[in-house]
Amino acid sequence: MRQKLMSLLLVLSTILTINNSLAQTITAQDAMLSTYTYPFPVHFLELHIQGDTLQMAFMDVKPTQPNGKVIMLLHGKNFNGAYWEQTAKDLSKNGYRVIIPDQIGFGKSSKPKHLQYSFQLLAQNTKALLDSLQIPQLAVLGHSMGGMLATRFALMYPEMTEKLILENPIGLEDWKVKVPYQSVDKWYQTELNQNYEKIKQYQMDSYYAGKWTPAFEKWAALLASNTSSPDYPVVAWNNALTYDMIFTQPVFYEFENIQAPTLLIIGQRDRTALGKASVPESVRKTLGNYPQLGQNAAKRIPHAKLVRVDNVGHLPHIEAYPQFITPLLDFLRQ
Known part of the structure; x- marks a missing residue:
């Protein structure tokens, strides 16, 4: 028994040493990720918002044999456009022009010191980008927070949205019904205390x-x-502001108004829910039930199709890419 305990402690110690070593070798990045290389050339659109001049970063991946179709990929809260690399490559190989923005507050885009965030504002920024590229219609794919933004975009600009794809979107339930409100200041303090170990543990x-x-x-x-x-303080502040946006601006009540044909790709192991750590266990276990949430959303969204990805969590396009890209391409070809 003692030998087993010692072996377990040795394994745990080794894991901790590896984690600490990795954390120490991570290169510090400024607010704009200036020295981090994205998979495709990055361009910038200048935006004038709430008295400030901001830069919106984006990638524009053009196919060698275009099929005349465009798709836009919208990133999640804890990510940026770079994580769409393989998706964009395969879409491009299949003839699609792929637009990948970093929303204001994320990735290589500006991190303003003062901004009243809303999904409507982000949707307007995104439309301004598409207008600058002279793209009148396209398919819109959103993951996680990007799913909330994609939904808002489709609701605001139905004439532009040919198809809508939601990959494990957050916002399939209204958390504020069950979760106590948390101030921006509290979100900010939490963000200031983030580090590699906490981020990895949360994601795992x-x-x-x-x-x-x-x-x-x-x-x-x-x-x-x-x-x-x-x-980092300005990055943390923007993180706090966008958490407040997500919590207080649900799209949950407007699914019936979506006009575009919609594909829901839902990893069935996902249990993501904002603020669930602050509620009792009896409430926590009712939140983030993606198998049920995906099914409910598919029933409420007109012209919706649900693809269940078994034994996969919040990021099918990272964790189980073949099960993600196959239904996506099939849906786009229809």
Whole structure:
């Protein structure tokens, strides 16, 4: 028994040593990820918002044999456009022009010191980008927070949205009905205390059900790269503001108004829910039930199709890429 205990302690110690070593080797990134290389050339659109001049970063991946169709990929809260690399490559190979924005407050886009965030504002920014590229219609794919934004975009600009794809979107339930409100200041203090170990633990628990592979590592490390930068307070502030936006601006009540044909790709192991750590266990276990949430949303959204991805969590396009890209391409071809 003692030998087994010692072996377990040795394993835990080794894991901790590896984690600490990795955390120490993560290169600090400024607020704009200036030294981080994206998979495709990055362009910038100048926006004038609430008395400030901001830069919206985006990638524009053009196919060698275009099919005349365009698709836009919208990133999640804890990510940026870079994590769409493989998706964009395969879409481009199939003839699609792929637009990948970093929303204001994320990735290589500006992190304003003062901004009243709303999904309507982000949708307007995104339309301004598409207008600048002279793109009148396209398919819109959103993951996680990007799913909330994609839904808002489709509701505001139905004439532009040919098809809507939601990959494990958050906002399939209204958390504020069950979760106590948390001030921006409290979100900010939480964000200031972030580090690599906390980020990895959160993603492993919430996204991957306790599993961890090298494919997941780069995204946790990139998120952590900001935390050791002198710029981090402004990044943390924007993180806090966008958490408040997500919590207080649900799209949940408007699913019936979506006009575009919609595909829901739902990893069935996902249990993501904002603020669930602040509620009792009896309430927590009712939140983030993606198998049920996906089914409910598919019934409420007109012209919706549901694809269930078994034994997969919050990021099908990272964790189980073949099960993600196949139904996506099939849906786009219809």
